[in-house]
Amino acid sequence: MLDRLLRMPELEGASLAVPGFREDPFHVLVSTIVSQRTRDPVTSRVSSELLARAPDAASMLALGRSRIEGLLAPAGFYRRKAGQLIALSGAIIDTHGGVVPADEAGLLALPGVGRKTAALVLSVAFDVPAICVDTHVHRISNRLGLVRTRRPAQTEAALARLLPPSRWSSVNPLMVRFGQLVCRPVRPRCPDCGLSSLCPSSSSRSRSQDSERSP
Numbered sequence: 001m002l003d004r005l006l007r008m009p010e011l012e013g014a015s016l017a018v019p020g021f022r023e024d025p026f027h028v029l030v031s032t033i034v035s036q037r038t039r040d041p042v043t044s045r046v047s048s049e050l051l052a053r054a055p056d057a058a059s060m061l062a063l064g065r066s067r068i069e070g071l072l073a074p075a076g077f078y079r080r081k082a083g084q085l086i087a088l089s090g091a092i093i094d095t096h097g098g099v100v101p102a103d104e105a106g107l108l109a110l111p112g113v114g115r116k117t118a119a120l121v122l123s124v125a126f127d128v129p130a131i132c133v134d135t136h137v138h139r140i141s142n143r144l145g146l147v148r149t150r151r152p153a154q155t156e157a158a159l160a161r162l163l164p165p166s167r168w169s170s171v172n173p174l175m176v177r178f179g180q181l182v183c184r185p186v187r188p189r190c191p192d193c194g195l196s197s198l199c200p201s202s203s204s205r206s207r208s209q210d211s212e213r214s215p
Helices: 002-007 025-035 040-053 057-063 065-075 078-096 104-108 115-125 135-143 152-162 165-181 203-213
Strands: none
Touching: 002 165, 025 040, 025 078, 025 115, 040 065, 057 065, 057 078, 065 078, 104 115, 115 152, 115 165, 135 152, 135 165, 152 165
């Protein structure tokens, strides 16, 4: 299934979180916090503007809360997110000398960082195999029948058992793009999907089976 996803024209450029690709870990942390309950285009714009002024933990603290809130305002929940960024930046400076930790335990100890964010930072910024399970990955993994889970943490564990570590970091970027363009939460594009013949939830597959059973 992952091989087919990689070959889909719609997903070209989606497999960025693979060995050899890196982004600044602080930038990944900030963008992830900005993205909470925020649409992707807004996240991209707001994160870019904020990080242009505060590219590291020290400059984030120097920016000040009111300025951070002003830059975050288009993303919503800006007061809470500003508090998270200030606490996060302070912990990075006080505990890690201004450098984002490169291990799971260190990341999870930072304020506001959960398993999803830690996995994203590890895979995208540090080239460490990790499965970042967001709403897209959780939903699509269950829809494809890869797992049968109720919570993202269960999905992460199940996918880790199913896939070799060399594939872990490619799961999130592929499934996020796939979920945005093809396997949408509502009205998925099953007839256009390259996985329809393998997917137990595919409406086009169901229609095909129904026609085969018809006299």
